[in-house]
Amino acid sequence: MPGTLGTGEGALASRKSLQNGGRTAKARRIMTAEIHQLHGDRPPSLDPMMALVAADMNEVNSVILDRMQSEVPLIPELAGHLIAGGGKRMRPMLTLACGKLLDYPGRRHCKLAAAVEFIHTATLLHDDVVDKSDLRRGRKTANLIWGNSASVLVGDFLFSRAFEVMVEDGSLKVLKILSRASAVIAEGEVNQLSAQRRIETSEDQYLAIINAKTAELFAAACKIAAVVAERDEATEAALDAYGRNLGIAFQLVDDAIDYVSDAETMGKGVGDDFRDGKVTLPVILAYARGSAEEREFWKLAITGHRTSDEDLAHATRLLRQHGTIDDTLARARHYGQRAVDAIGGFRASQAKAALTEAIAFAIARAY
Amino acid sequence: MPGTLGTGEGALASRKSLQNGGRTAKARRIMTAEIHQLHGDRPPSLDPMMALVAADMNEVNSVILDRMQSEVPLIPELAGHLIAGGGKRMRPMLTLACGKLLDYPGRRHCKLAAAVEFIHTATLLHDDVVDKSDLRRGRKTANLIWGNSASVLVGDFLFSRAFEVMVEDGSLKVLKILSRASAVIAEGEVNQLSAQRRIETSEDQYLAIINAKTAELFAAACKIAAVVAERDEATEAALDAYGRNLGIAFQLVDDAIDYVSDAETMGKGVGDDFRDGKVTLPVILAYARGSAEEREFWKLAITGHRTSDEDLAHATRLLRQHGTIDDTLARARHYGQRAVDAIGGFRASQAKAALTEAIAFAIARAY
Numbered sequence: 162m163p164g165t166l167g168t169g170e171g172a173l174a175s176r177k178s179l180q181n182g183g184r185t186a187k188a189r190r191i192m193t194a195e196i197h198q199l200h201g202d203r204p205p206s207l208d209p210m211m212a213l214v215a216a217d218m219n220e221v222n223s224v225i226l227d228r229m230q231s232e233v234p235l236i237p238e239l240a241g242h243l244i245a246g247g248g249k250r251m252r253p254m255l256t257l258a259c260g261k262l263l264d265y266p267g268r269r270h271c272k273l274a275a276a277v278e279f280i281h282t283a284t285l286l287h288d289d290v291v292d293k294s295d296l297r298r299g300r301k302t303a304n305l306i307w308g309n310s311a312s313v314l315v316g317d318f319l320f321s322r323a324f325e326v327m328v329e330d331g332s333l334k335v336l337k338i339l340s341r342a343s344a345v346i347a348e349g350e351v352n353q354l355s356a357q358r359r360i361e362t363s364e365d366q367y368l369a370i371i372n373a374k375t376a377e378l379f380a381a382a383c384k385i386a387a388v389v390a391e392r393d394e395a396t397e398a399a400l401d402a403y404g405r406n407l408g409i410a411f412q413l414v415d416d417a418i419d420y421v422s423d424a425e426t427m428g429k430g431v432g433d434d435f436r437d438g439k440v441t442l443p444v445i446l447a448y449a450r451g452s453a454e455e456r457e458f459w460k461l462a463i464t465g466h467r468t469s470d471e472d473l474a475h476a477t478r479l480l481r482q483h484g485t486i487d488d489t490l491a492r493a494r495h496y497g498q499r500a501v502d503a504i505g506g507f508r509a510s511q512a513k514a515a516l517t518e519a520i521a522f523a524i525a526r527a528y
Numbered sequence: 529m530p531g532t533l534g535t536g537e538g539a540l541a542s543r544k545s546l547q548n549g550g551r552t553a554k555a556r557r558i559m560t561a562e563i564h565q566l567h568g569d570r571p572p573s574l575d576p577m578m579a580l581v582a583a584d585m586n587e588v589n590s591v592i593l594d595r596m597q598s599e600v601p602l603i604p605e606l607a608g609h610l611i612a613g614g615g616k617r618m619r620p621m622l623t624l625a626c627g628k629l630l631d632y633p634g635r636r637h638c639k640l641a642a643a644v645e646f647i648h649t650a651t652l653l654h655d656d657v658v659d660k661s662d663l664r665r666g667r668k669t670a671n672l673i674w675g676n677s678a679s680v681l682v683g684d685f686l687f688s689r690a691f692e693v694m695v696e697d698g699s700l701k702v703l704k705i706l707s708r709a710s711a712v713i714a715e716g717e718v719n720q721l722s723a724q725r726r727i728e729t730s731e732d733q734y735l736a737i738i739n740a741k742t743a744e745l746f747a748a749a750c751k752i753a754a755v756v757a758e759r760d761e762a763t764e765a766a767l768d769a770y771g772r773n774l775g776i777a778f779q780l781v782d783d784a785i786d787y788v789s790d791a792e793t794m795g796k797g798v799g800d801d802f803r804d805g806k807v808t809l810p811v812i813l814a815y816a817r818g819s820a821e822e823r824e825f826w827k828l829a830i831t832g833h834r835t836s837d838e839d840l841a842h843a844t845r846l847l848r849q850h851g852t853i854d855d856t857l858a859r860a861r862h863y864g865q866r867a868v869d870a871i872g873g874f875r876a877s878q879a880k881a882a883l884t885e886a887i888a889f890a891i892a893r894a895y
Contacts, residue, residue, distance in 0.1 A: 233719045287684060291677040310658040313680055314717045317654060317687070321710035324691055328703045336703065337695045343688035350681045352600045 205521030207249065213515045214257035217271055221253050224275035228322055239303050239315045243282055246300050252382040253278045255407075258519075259386030259400050261512035262504070269389045272330055277382045279323035280339065284346055284378075286316035291354065292437055334388050342381035349373025358438040360456075360463045364445055371412040372405070379408030402503035403516065406496040411523045413493035416441035417486045418527055420477050432473040438463050442492065444476075446485035455479055490527050497524050572888030574616065580882045581624035584638055588620050591642035595689055606670050606682045610649055613667050619749040620645045622774075625886075626753030626767050628879035629871070636756045639697055644749045646690035647706065651713055651745075653683035658721065659804055701755050709748040716740025725805040727823075727830045731812055738779040739772070746775030766870050770883065773867035778890045780860035783808035784853045785894055787844050799840040805830050809859065811843075813852035822846055857894050864891050 211218070229240040253274030260270045288294070289302040290309045296302060304312040320343070327336050353370045356362045383404030387397040419434045420443055434441050440463060448459045461467040462476060480486050497520045507513050578585070596607040620641030627637045655661070656669040657676045663669060671679040687710070694703050720737045723729045750771030754764040786801045787810055801808050807830060815826045828834040829843060847853050864887045874880050 231715055231718075233715050233722065235718050235722050236715065284684075287680050290680055309676065310721055311718065313654050313657055314714055314721060317651075318711060318714035318718060320684070320687065321707055321714055324703070324707035325711055328700060328707050331700055333695060333698055333700070336691070340688055340691035340695050344685060344692055347681055347685035347688055348598055348600050348603065351598075351602050351678065351685060354677055354681060355600065355602050 205518050205525045207251075207254075207519055207522050209511070210254055210258050210515040210519050213261055213511055214254055217257040217260070217274075218250065218254065220268065220271040221250070221257065221274045221278070224272055224326070225278055228275065228279070228326060229319065231318070235307070235311060236315055236318055239286075239307050239311055240282065240319060242300075242303055242306070243285060243297070244278070246297070250278060251411075252281050252378055255379065255382045255404060255516075255519075256386050258512055258516055259383045259403075260390065262400075262507055262510065262516060263386060263390040263392055263396070265386065265390035267389060269330055269332075270386055272326055273335060273385055273389065274382070276323040276326040276330075276339065277378065277385075279319045279326070280343060280346075281378060283316040283320040283323070284350070286312045286319070288350070291350070292433075294433070332388060335385050338381050338385055338388065342377045345373045345377045349375075349377070353439075356440060358440075358463050358465065360440060360444075360448055360460050362440045362445060364442065367440070367442055367445055368409070371409055375412040376405040376408030379411070380405035399503050399506065403500050406500035406503060407520055407523060410493040410496040410500065410520065413442060413489050413496070414523055414527045416443060417489045417493070420480055420486060421527075432477075435462065435473050435476055436468045438465050438468075442489045443480045443485045446488055447476075447480050447483045450483045450485070451479065490524070493524055493527075497521070572885050572892045574621075574886055574889050576878070577621055577625050577882040577886050580628055580878055581621055584624040584627070584641075585617065585621065587635065587638040588617070588624065588641045588645070591639050591693070592645060595642065595646070595693060596686065598685070602674070602678060603682055603685055606653075606674050606678055607649065607686060609667070609670055609673070610652060610664070611645070613664070617645060618778075619648050619745055622746065622749045622771060622883075622886075623753050625879055625883055626750045626770075627757065629767075629874055629877065629883060630753060630757040630759055630763070632753060632757035634756060636697055636699075637753055639693055640702060640752055640756065641749070643690040643693040643697075643706065644745065644752075646686045646693070647710060647713075648745060650683040650687040650690070651717070653679045653686070655717070658717070659800075661800070699755060702752050705748050705752055705755065709744045712740045712744045716742075716744070720806075723807060725807075725830050725832065727807060727811075727815055727827050729807045729812060731809065731816075734807070734809055734812055735776070738776055742779040743772040743775030746778070747772035766873065769870035770867050773863040773870060774887055774890060777860040777863040777867065777887065780809055780856050780863070781890055781894045783810060784856045784860070787847055787853060788894075799844075802829065802840050802843055803835045805832050805835075809856045810847045810852045813855055814843075814846050814850045817850045817852070818846065857891070860891055860894070864888070 225244060229244060230237050256270050256274040256277055285297065286303055289297060289304045290312050293304075294302045295305050302312075303315070323339070324336075327339060349370050349372070353374060356366065356370060380401045381404070383400035384397050387400050390396075416434065419431065419441070421431075433439075435444075444459065444463070448456055451459065458467065458472075458475065458479070462472055500520045501517055504513060504516060592611060596611060597604050623637050623641040623644055652664065653670055656664060656671045657679050660671075661669045662672050669679075670682070690706070691703075694706060716737050716739070720741060723733065723737060747768045748771070750767035751764050754767050757763075783801065786798065786808070788798075800806075802811075811826065811830070815823055818826065825834065825839075825842065825846070829839055867887045868884055871880060871883060
């Protein structure tokens with residue numbers, strides 16, 4: 162898919178690799194034709210998807226509010242901080258939108274979407290402990306306010322509660338998908354922890370990590386809509402592929418944004434990945450393309466010995482110089498295109514348009 | 529059940545409360561008659577239960593070893609440290625022994641027993657992070673060796689894997705029992721966290737905490753044997769009550785031992801609870817019975833301002849003086865007796881004898 166390569170986050174002048182030179186405009190046109198076709202000239206957004214699922218999402222929200230309650234006050238207090246904290250509810254929204262895509266007439270997917278959000282919230286709480294994060298979605302993290310212990314234990318509670326909700330629904334197939342997804346996510350997190358500060362991480366290894374820690378739950382969130390709608394395996398596989406590729410695209414765009422955004426738009430500090438010694442795709446590509454001297458810089462940076470603001474500025478210069486932020490976004494568009502194709506077989510509908518625009522939105526966040 | 533009150537961990541001379549004076553020998557005789565009746569004069573042990581379930585436990589162990597594997601090496605490495613670290617496998621052993629009690633001829637309980645152990649191991653990994661423990665079962669804790677992040681994430685993996693194993697078994701009823709138990713455990717842990725360093729915790733509040741964080745999984749481990757054996761609700765309830773009361777007895781004895789044992793026999797340091805500001809039953813009773821001056825001491829100790837070795841020695845003196853270690857053990861025997869009675873209706877068998885002796889063992893550890 163060479164046509165989707167080559168556009169970038171702006172300044173391409175200093176770029177060393179010229180292989181994609183001149184293709185930017187063409188690539189943008191192709192993306193426009195393929196992904197943006199349904200929303201004309203306005204920037205892609207999640208608004209159509211949100212409008213599509215608004216009524217269902219109210220039900221999801223009341224399940225979430227109801228089931229995060231406990232006689233132990235710290236649980237709703239801490240969970241509420243994160244859950245009320247203005248996330249996009251991307252994963253439950255996908256479950257609901259996929260339900261619409263399949264014309265599912267029931268209500269079961271609302272409870273299950275809430276379970277998916279609980280699993281996601283639990284992993285966020287534990288992630289923040291692991292990453293020692295201070296900010297999440299522009300707010301103080303729970304671990305900063307209530308401490309690591311509370312974050313770990315309330316995460317455990319939400320995770321268990323997710324399974325209780327799934328058991329109430331009663332589908333062993335859904336339970337299988339989401340218990341497997343949870344194990345894969347944890348495995349991916351441990352894998353990432355092992356890869357942390359390891360500059361030799363390859364692109365393949367990195368893709369395996371984000372496939373597990375991000376894309377797996379996107380895939381599961383979509384797939385379970387096909388299960389409750391009692392559709393065939395091909396439909397399950399199509400929605401799985403849609404969610405998985407969208408998830409990878411989202412994560413790659415996040416990786417790029419971490420080096421070009423600021424705390425206000427991103428809801429976390431710029432360069433957080435850099436300071437945490439996280440080896441993300443922009444760095445993997447820059448290391449692969451770097452001189453001996455540059456590689457030495459990256460080694461010191463990733464081990465945590467060179468992470469000052471000046472070092473971050475130098476790192477960002479190297480990424481731009483080697484075009485690796487552009488190329489990370491090109492990779493993201495590749496997965497975005499695969500997500501588009503995964504649901505290509507469904508007949509045209511508002512839901513299909515909204516799901517397609519969500520992909521464009523995921524990628525457009527970087528521009 | 530006044531007859532089971534009154535015996536203690538030795539020196540009763542300085543005891544203020546005389547209400548149980550002189551009953552020690554009688555109480556011990558009654559416990560001997562009621563609990564120890566099946567094993568004559570040898571000290572109660574878990575040996576009969578271990579012998580009873582040895583073959584099944586081999587199967588459980590191979591499921592555990594098989595299902596803790598992962599392509600991410602840190603997972604089996606860290607999980608193996610704890611799982612191979614010589615725990616008694618008390619919870620899976622109970623599932624298996626209850627299976628024997630019911631003459632269950634199948635194999636399903638072996639996989640489920642492994643799932644129970646995974647849930648337990650996950651909670652231990654997270655507990656050690658919460659408690660900042662250095663020692664567990666006489667070995668360095670995983671968080672000390674691999675760090676908190678790895679402990680949190682490998683715990684999450686084992687927890688998810690437990691659900692995968694349960695889903696493979698396919699019983700929604702078992703899934704319901706164990707997802708509920710997991711939520712209750714996490715709730716209990718958060719509750720305990722909130723109660724930490726809060727000297728005003730009442731005995732009732734404390735019982736609610738240990739019922740959740742310890743007894744719930746004991747109860748679930750026993751109850752699921754009745755589910756796979758397809759027995760009636762009364763049988764489920766009986767095994768639940770057996771496990772729950774045994775669990776409470778275990779925890780209360782642990783609380784007592786923490787003040788009278790040493791690192792070698794307990795596998796953790798003496799006075800750990802004291803230094804962590806944990807308000808356990810011996811302290812709750814001593815605070816309730818203490819003078820104004822003593823209460824002031826407890827307040828300072830529990831808030832962490834007076835936890836030197838000398839303070840611990842003073843605390844232990846106060847506990848002995850008010851007989852609260854004895855009385856904690858008396859409470860433990862009360863719950864032990866309830867566990868005995870819970871399975872009183874089953875016909876005599878090797879399994880019943882072994883389950884009964886396990887109660888006596890739980891209590892005898894303190895002597």
